[in-house]
Amino acid sequence: MELYLPIAEMSVNALALLVLGLTAGFFSGLFGIGGGFLLTPALIFIGVPPAVAVGSQAAQILATSVSSLDQQWRRGNVDFRMGFTMLAGGLVGSALGVQLFGYLKAIGQIDVVIALAFIIMLSTMGTLMLVESSRTILRQKLKKPATRRKLHQHYWVARWPVKVRYPKSRLYVSVFLPMLLGLGGGVLSAIMGIGGGFLLVPAMIYLLGMPTLLVIGTSALQIVFVAANVTILQAWQNETVDLFLALMMIAGGVIGAPLGSRLSVKLPGEHLRGLLAVLLVGMAIKLLVDMVVTPEEIYVLSEAGK
Amino acid sequence: MKRLAAILLVLLLPQMAQAQRSLSVDMARDRVSISSGFSGTDLLLFGAVDQPSDIVVVVTSLDTEKQTVVRKQRVLGIWLNRGAAEFSRVPPLYSYASTRALSDVAPRNVRQDNRLGLDFLDIEPRDPAYADYRAGLIRAKQRIGLYSSLPAKVSFKDDRLFRTSLHFPAQLAPGRYRVNVYQLRGGRIIDAAALPLLVDKVGVGARISYWAENHGLLYGLFAIAVAAVAGLLSGYAFRRT
Numbered sequence: 001m002e003l004y005l006p007i008a009e010m011s012v013n014a015l016a017l018l019v020l021g022l023t024a025g026f027f028s029g030l031f032g033i034g035g036g037f038l039l040t041p042a043l044i045f046i047g048v049p050p051a052v053a054v055g056s057q058a059a060q061i062l063a064t065s066v067s068s069l070d071q072q073w074r075r076g077n078v079d080f081r082m083g084f085t086m087l088a089g090g091l092v093g094s095a096l097g098v099q100l101f102g103y104l105k106a107i108g109q110i111d112v113v114i115a116l117a118f119i120i121m122l123s124t125m126g127t128l129m130l131v132e133s134s135r136t137i138l139r140q141k142l143k144k145p146a147t148r149r150k151l152h153q154h155y156w157v158a159r160w161p162v163k164v165r166y167p168k169s170r171l172y173v174s175v176f177l178p179m180l181l182g183l184g185g186g187v188l189s190a191i192m193g194i195g196g197g198f199l200l201v202p203a204m205i206y207l208l209g210m211p212t213l214l215v216i217g218t219s220a221l222q223i224v225f226v227a228a229n230v231t232i233l234q235a236w237q238n239e240t241v242d243l244f245l246a247l248m249m250i251a252g253g254v255i256g257a258p259l260g261s262r263l264s265v266k267l268p269g270e271h272l273r274g275l276l277a278v279l280l281v282g283m284a285i286k287l288l289v290d291m292v293v294t295p296e297e298i299y300v301l302s303e304a305g306k
Numbered sequence: 307m308k309r310l311a312a313i314l315l316v317l318l319l320p321q322m323a324q325a326q327r328s329l330s331v332d333m334a335r336d337r338v339s340i341s342s343g344f345s346g347t348d349l350l351l352f353g354a355v356d357q358p359s360d361i362v363v364v365v366t367s368l369d370t371e372k373q374t375v376v377r378k379q380r381v382l383g384i385w386l387n388r389g390a391a392e393f394s395r396v397p398p399l400y401s402y403a404s405t406r407a408l409s410d411v412a413p414r415n416v417r418q419d420n421r422l423g424l425d426f427l428d429i430e431p432r433d434p435a436y437a438d439y440r441a442g443l444i445r446a447k448q449r450i451g452l453y454s455s456l457p458a459k460v461s462f463k464d465d466r467l468f469r470t471s472l473h474f475p476a477q478l479a480p481g482r483y484r485v486n487v488y489q490l491r492g493g494r495i496i497d498a499a500a501l502p503l504l505v506d507k508v509g510v511g512a513r514i515s516y517w518a519e520n521h522g523l524l525y526g527l528f529a530i531a532v533a534a535v536a537g538l539l540s541g542y543a544f545r546r547t
Contacts, residue, residue, distance in 0.1 A: 002345035004476070006511035007518055011345045011476035059533040066537030108376045108390050116384075228530045235518065235526030243514050243529055244342075250533065254540035291384045297449075299442020302374040302390065 007242035008052040014248070016046065021252015028064065028253065029260025030267075031276045032216075034223070036061050036194035039249060041118055041283060048245065050111045054101070055231075055240030057193030060249040062227035064257075065195055065220045072217025079168040079214045083221035085175055086182035086200075090226040093186025098233040101191055105238065108302035112291075117192050119287045125198065126280030133274035140270075169210045169218075177208060182222055190230045195223040328356040329489040329497040336501065338474060339508045346451075346476045351403075352469040353487065353499075360411045360490040361460045361468050362422055363403040365503070368482040370395045375439045375446070391439040394430045398479045400447075403458035403470040412493050420488065420495065424453060451475030480505050 003014035020042050028035030036057050043053035072078055104110040160174030181203050185196035200219045204210045210218070235241040264272060331353030338347055351363060373396045379388035404411060408423045418426050424444050447453040452475060460470040472485070483503040488495050507515055517525040 002343055002476070004340060004342050004344040004511055006507060006515040009477065009479060059529050062530055062533040063537035063540070066534045067541035070538055070541045108374050109387055112387050224534075228534075231530045231533065232523065232526035235529055236522035239518055239522060241518065241526065241529050243518075243532065244511065246529065246533065247536070250536045250540075254536070254543065257540075294380075295378055295385055297442070297445065298378040298385075299375055299439060299446065300378065300387075301443065301446045302376045302387070 003244065003248070005048070005052075005242050005244050007056075007239065008048050008245060010047065012046065012048070017245075017248045018252055020046070021249045022256040023252075024249070025253035025256020026260040027256075027276075027279070029257035029262075030264045031272060032261070032264070033276075034061055034064050034195035034197050035253065036064075037118070037122065037192070037198070038279075038283070040114075040193040041287060043245070044111075044114070049240075050114050051101075051105055051238060051240045052242050052245065054114065054191070054193035055234035055238060056242045056245040057249070058189070058227050058230040058234055059241060059243070059246035060253065061189070061193075061195040062224060062231055063246075063250045064253055065197075065223040065227060069217065069220040069224050072220055075217075077214055078217035078221055079166060079210070080221065082166050082169055082171075082178055082208075082210065082214075083218045085164070085166075085178040086185070086218070086222045087225050089179035089182030089184075090186040090189075090222050091182075091229055093183035094190045094226045094229045095186075095233060096183075097187040097190025098230060098237060100187070101234075102238055104191075114192060115287055115291055117188075119284050119291070121188075121192070121199070122280045122284035122287070126277045126284060129273050129277035130281065133270045133277060136270040137274065169208075169214055171209060173208060181208070182226075185219075185222065186226050186229075189223070189226050190233070195227060197223055327497060328359075329487065329499055330354055331487045331499050331501065333485065333501055333503070336503055338478070338503065338505045340478065340480060340505065340511065341507075341509045342511050344476060346478070347474050349472045349474065349503075350469065351472055351485065351487070351501075352467070354467050355489055355497075356466070357491070358462075358465040359496070360405045361403075361462075361470075362405075362408065362411060362488045362490065363458075363460060363470055363472065364422065364486045364488075365399060365401045365472055365483060366421075366486070367397045367399050367479075368484055369398070371398055372396065373443060375443045377439065377442070389439075391436050393436075393440065393443060396429050396443070397427065398481065399452050399474075399483065400424065400427060401452075401454045401458070401472060401474075403460045403472060405460045405462065405468075408457065411490055412495075416490075416493060416495065422488070450477050452477060474505075478505055480507050 024035040334350040376387040377389035489497040
């Protein structure tokens with residue numbers, strides 16, 4: 001069955017789209033991640049214009065993160081003060097990101113920038129996780145005790161000015177640090193169509209030193225508002241939000257995510273992380289190969305000026 | 307008596323000129339509706355001529371667009387977009403049908419004057435410096451199916467009745483189009499007809515693109531409301547299981 005996407009102005013196989021959404025939903029449930037970094041490149045692979053893929057993904061991320069925030073809030077795992085500080089940066093970052101997106105689209109470089117950003121991010125994260133999880137697995141096999149990590153390390157950022165107390169996270173840090181994290185997350189959200197959770201979460205644990213329990217809910221708070229901001233701005237300024245596309249992705253996620261999280265309970269964490277790492281590296285390689293292999297056609301139509 | 311004949315002749319002349327029209331055409335539909343299930347469509351065009359002729363059918367758009375073409379170039383092993391050229395007056399669609407190859411139907415000057423064939427599109431700039439980009443633009447449009455790679459076949463029955471099937475791909479843009487039909491004989495156009503064709507979006511998809519294009523802010527707000535509600539509902543459904 002073909003489905004005509006009104007904003008992308010193309011017809012896609014509805015079944016293929018649903019399978020794509022289900023798969024991404026399954027992985028997001030399995031690994032406890034948003035899944036935007038899987039969906040955006042996958043949509044581009046099937047021929048959705050990169051701009052529309054990123055814009056529509058913002059709406060899908062909103063749906064996923066609202067659901068996550070709702071659950072974490074009920075358990076009291078949200079540091080609102082921290083979340084809103086990050087959000088101040090996040091809103092500025094996403095607004096800047098949408099402007100940058102519009103500019104790159106106008107000069108015809110948006111597809112290259114999106115692909116390169118994904119290659120860098122996927123390969124870095126994938127390699128780090130692969131090293132970390134294989135170390136853990138090896139250590140368990142050799143029955144060595146895990147080296148204890150400090151609660152949080154004091155980097156040079158500890159000397160930043162305007163320190164604020166965050167009682168819930170038991171932190172006393174410069175207000176600029178969470179703002180900067182939010183800013184970075186916001187820019188990535190707007191350009192890559194991802195929530196940025198799996199970049200924010202490690203940054204909040206290792207850089208800010210937040211308690212792990214609060215990190216998921218607090219990053220979800222930031223992502224909800226950033227994704228909402230990106231959705232509005234992309235719809236308003238770049239006209240790149242396809243509601244049909246977003247709804248298909250959301251539907252896939254609703255069905256796929258519970259299946260994935262059910263399986264995740266049965267698999268040990270380090271194996272899960274190893275699996276995710278392989279997936280990330282695999283996608284990075286696929287994107288890189290596409291950029292390195294001589295294309296069949298060197299003249300291509302650009303989204304610019306449309 | 308002579309006078310009467312002269313008056314009659316003057317009165318009848320327009321009718322006679324009318325009667326000389328040798329081409330009549332029609333289409334199965336004059337409107338293509340892009341609904342949610344749209345995946346391209348075929349349109350039957352048929353007509354009659356009074357003598358054995360060649361028929362050329364050209365479908366083109368009344369609205370033209372600007373299109374940037376980028377050229378990929380290898381930089382440090384990676385293919386990046388390096389050069390770019392912007393073309394204007396680009397027809398979103400150019401598809402055509404013919405009884406024979408266009409070069410057999412009419413000489414170059416006739417094809418050029420009437421813009422028959424992809425070689426004679428009215429795309430600006432015409433500067434030969436952009437010839438590679440221009441050819442790249444046409445190839446790209448052909449890959450999508452918006453420009454004909456090969457003309458569709460116009461087939462005749464009894465040298466009088468002809469028909470052809472015009473194909474429109476899924477990527478067809480909404481807008482006003484025109485179907486020009488030319489009757490040629492001995493390399494000369496002896497008659498022509500034009501039929502309007504309207505392509506529009508219908509149904510929910512049409513409403514979505516209307517709001518997205520005209521009320522982007524409201525559309526964005528609606529999109530976040532839909533996404534947030536869907537997210538919350540999925541959370542509840544998930545918890546129950």
